[in-house]
Each structure stands twice: as structure tokens, then as C-alpha cells.
Amino acid sequence: MPKQQITVWLQPPIIQALKEQATRQNQTLSQTTAHYVAQALEAEADAAGLRLLVPEVQATLRQELAHIYRQLSTLLARTALESATARRLVFQLLAQQFGPQEAKQFNAAAWAQSLEGLKKPLAEISALLEVSRGNAD
Secondary structure, three states, X not given: OOOOOOOOOOOHHHHHHHHHHHXXXXXXXXXXXXXXXXXXXXXXXXXXXHHHHHHHHHHXXXXXXXXXXXXXXXXXXXXXXXXXXXXXXXXXXXXHHHOHHHHHHHHHHHHHHHHHHHHOOOHHHHHHHHHHHHHHO
């Protein structure tokens, strides 16, 4: 397509900067200005393209996160079920071995110790967190 001439009114500092850039690149003022206008239009087109992609990326992320959430929920439910089953089986064994009253005492003591253990972060977990923080830096 043949080039067409247009007239553009610019502030003097912008004109001066364009002239200096044209001199450095050994180009005419017209070539330099055309180059920067084309660059600006390309950047705007790229930005517009990104704006079109953002909703698609967000939708994909939502879909994948929902899938991960469902998997995690299933794992948590299964873990709770397995834990409750193991706890009941151990209680039954304790009740058979020591009687129901002593089994309840063992159960209550184990529960209290477990709660205390959850209140204090394990040294291994703290160390893992430190390593992961170090990798993030």
C-alpha cells in the first residue's frame, strides 16, 4: 500500500526527542515518527489481544481449580473416614483388653495429646516452610 502523508501537531519536547532519535539512527524525522507510531499501534494491538485472552485464561483456571478442589475434598473425606474407622477399631480393642472405662480414659488422653500436638508446629514442617520460602526468593 502506498504511503500517505498526515499532519500531526506535537509538543516541542516531543518533536525535539524525535529529531534527536532520528539523528542517532541516521533516519529522517518522518521515518522515525512513522516507526514509533507503528510500534505504538502494535503494542495497543498486543494489549487488545491480551484483553481477549484474559477471560479465557480465567475460565480455564476456575475449571482446573474446581477440579482440584473436588479431588482435595474427596481425599479429605476419605482421610476422615479412614481415621474414624481406625479410631473405633482401636477403641474396640482397648475395650476388650482393658474394659470400656479404661478404654475411654486411653481415648481421652490420646485425643488431648493429639490436640496439643496440633497446637505446636512440627520442626519438620517449619524446616520445609523455610526451604520453600528460600526457593521463592
